[in-house]
Amino acid sequence: MALHERAGQPTQKQDLINIPHLVSQYYVNAPTPAQPVSFGTSGHRGTSINSTFTESHIAAICQALVEYRTEKEITGPLYIGMDTHALSECAFTTAVEVFVANGVKVIVQAGRGYTPTPVISHAILTYNQGKTSGLADGIVITPSHNPPQDGGFKYNPPNGGPADTDITNRIQDRANEIIKQELFEVESMDYTEATQTDLFEEYDYIKPYVDDLKSVIDMEAIAKAGVKIGVDPLGGSGIAYWDVIAETYGLDITVVNDSVDPTFSFMTLDKDGKIRMDCSSPYAMAGLIKLKDQFDVAVANDPDYDRHGIVTKSSGLMNPNHYLAVAIQYLYTHRAQWKSSLAVGKTLVSSSMIDRVVNALGKNLSEVPVGFKWFVDGLYTGEYGFGGEESAGASFLRKDGTVWSTDKDGIILALLAAEITAVTGKDPGQHYQALVEEFGEPVYNRLDAVATTEQKNVLKNLSAEDVEAETLAGEKILAKLTHAPGNNAAIGGLKVVTENGWFAARPSGTEEIYKIYCESFLGAEHLAKIAEEAQAIVNQTFAKAGV
Template sequence: MQLPLYSGIRLEPVKTIDIDVITKDFFTKIPDPLILEQRVKFGTSGHRGISLDASFTMRHVVAITQAVVEYRRMAGITGPIFVGNDTHILSILSLQVVLSVLLRAGCEVHIDKYAVYTPTPAISRAIIRHNREHSHQADGLIITPSHNPPEDGGIKYNPTHGGPAGTEATAFIERRANEILESKAEPSIFMLADKPHTSPLLKAVDICVGYVEDLSKVIDIQTIKESGVRLAVDPMGGASGHYWQVIKNIYGLNIKIVNPVTDPHFSFIPPDEDGIVRMDCSSAFSMASLIEYMKQHKQDIGVANDPDGDRHGIVLPGHGLISPNLFLAIAANYLITHRANWTRNAGIGKTVVTSDIISQVAKQHSYFVDDTPVGFKWFVNGLHSSELMFAGEESSGATFADMNGDCWTTDKDGILLCLLAAEIMAKTGMTILEYGESIGLSAPHYVRKTYPISPEKIAALKGITPEMFKGKVIAGGRVEQAFTEAPGRRGAHIGGVKVRLDNGWFAFRPSGTEPVYKIYAESTLSRKHRDQLVEEVNRIIEYMLP
């Protein structure tokens, strides 16, 4: 594949998006519920879209928030609802809309009194903390399209367990929100309050400092401090920036925030492999600025988070971005061997498109593996009940139990994983890769590739069945197994197909958040064979599509 000219090259600050146009479209465009792309659709992490094509507008946000209000009533949720948002322009615009709808409905709303932006893991932690101490249970709304491009918008709901909502909740919210969009009898619902911040139901509470202070329950902060590990942090223009400053101030860690800028243009982010700007800390292209910084400055480790702080990226000087799958395996092994109070014979959660090396680590230490579809919602019950001590996915999202084996968060926590990387270095006296080598772990021959797809072809892609691959030889490997249901303890459709060969595996699925499909592949032979496998699988898919 020929890369776009500017892939991985840092852009000079320019207007990558037109804020005025995005804002105007957000407030004025009226989605047509008869057009599939303009309906509310909860993917792997809430509803996402853009205002330019009327797939994410003020009306979507009103309808989704009102549907959440009705779901709370149906579910008997009577506590406060925590609201957080990241730094995308549509997140900033949507915050006032969400507050207006919630307050008009009589909900008690909690926002952070210390930070303008609140990352996903802080909301998850706040829900869990509140619900351990109060009988009136809380839930949360997080306004974010995660790592998606600057023009994108998103909103997701975390119920009382603190993690991404399950299928039952999202099905209700999606259905009811679309009914609201379709209804001509409810025009007043789109009339917003002028000054939601004056409502007595809106409470400014401590979310940030409480989260940061609790980090000492899950990370060996003292060892990091005593070691003097030099940590370069790139919040990638996102909500974690203020949190990292508070971490530095409270604990006195040797932290250098290399890019403190918050700008919804995100013009300081290099384009991804396909030329599109994404704040994706699992991509070496998007992380090019931090990788270059680490070459020129004396820092021991570089870390980054995406705009809502639920993903992590780890960079070493002289090496670059560590393979996300490798770091997950190293992290799991370190935690199992350095958390004396963790439940023995507990579980490790991974998605079916995550590398097999995580399974190998789990089995080595007699932990069971919960192999799930893509989406962190599949880990929530296991994390909340402390059945799972660690859960992670290949896109650099993970969380784990605290020092006592109790639930920390039920959503991804990128800040946590970055601090864990510092702890590993501080505790072992080795770099992340040196520690990995000492326990026999090295980067797998793994890759994830993304390809554009039109909406009308997504249905055809979903129609490809495992039977189409049985008995075949692909890239020199004989098909041993093909399936669409995750082999984990909760078993569910994976949203695509996974095929195991006698020399590796591959999987493909449409994205739940972008008009693309993804191919994942891992070879037991070599990188060359891995690339050959991806090319052949993509040719097969293109042949099968109309």
């Protein structure tokens, strides 16, 4: 993809969406069979503009979720979080109307405020601790870092993490049945009436979460060292948390932008010229990167705060893979109460720098398919000390080795950067350079290749025997993976590994493309060779299948 000419530059008037039009379309538009409920790795997403995220979708999803809760005897409260996207407000209203009409107790942020994804996970786990019945679950209304016109809806069952595929498929299929029946089975009531019932509870999510941060982060060390922290909330759901964190723990935190604007007009444009609150993108993060020398550490999060962006004086915006490696190295050497048997969870498309760090630590590596849902059980049971994915999402255990959250938590990953700086006297960027000196310097890339629906299906269902190549970019192929070694789950694609490089190919769930992730420890030229041969290997499998 060519870099947009205005990438990294401030938005202009023509870049901004028409909020009244967007909101009206949520209520006016109705989905057709071509615009069904579709749960991907991060819930149902879409926009009212093209009728992929409408009142009908959300009402049907909520009714299907009510039925699922009844079947599974989930009778505790439903915690509701939402971010600052315009359509999140609309979907929040619909959700309350349907859940309360069905007799479900909902708990929302007081004053109709915003609540991050990790805070909902933390609240569910806290409520359910020690219980075997009357368990709570939750939803988060967010399209994550997607553009301002998008909406999204996620479900977190009683284990606090993202729902697995079995659950989301059931909710998705039932919701689509309800839509086909023109919402006849949806129970709903007036929003104002719903808020006046005993089933609607306003609650301060902020203080319990902030007060508990000391159990997972060494807040005292950060305060004692006087680490200067710059925060750009990117107009997201955690915007009210940072001042409370600073006051509670005596931290030197400066919020550089306190705007909440559903057009996200304060952003700089991403690489494709779109407004996207991607805290791992140097283009979307251009504003904070400019301020890097004013702070010891500067951080940002996406709108629902499940992702993190780390900016240091030494390296600017850190590549997410680089920071994950540093976080793992630090945590497994600075958490004295953690069991020595704790494994490290990573996704198949995360950097092999992590593999080398974990091997040097003498820990077990659990490599799983893409999607944070694969880390939920390991974090919940305390098998994993850390679970992280290449898209800047991670979580880890409390200092005593018990579960903190089973969903990605951008807040603790941001604060961990400050803890690392405070305790070691070096920022995370400096620590990564030390890892490079020890293990070598990888180069990493992700690119897209055109593929038909038939070709994507072939890629999704490959077996290792379908791959005939024996070498990749001049090195012997050591592994051909179609199932993740950490849990033997199908990866929905292919990963090929050599001593100093690898590639993974996965079909897109929404576009006529497949994605190639690749990495080399031998430099950019070797990486380019890997990418070239990766496409050739995939094309050979297409030809073999006759597509």
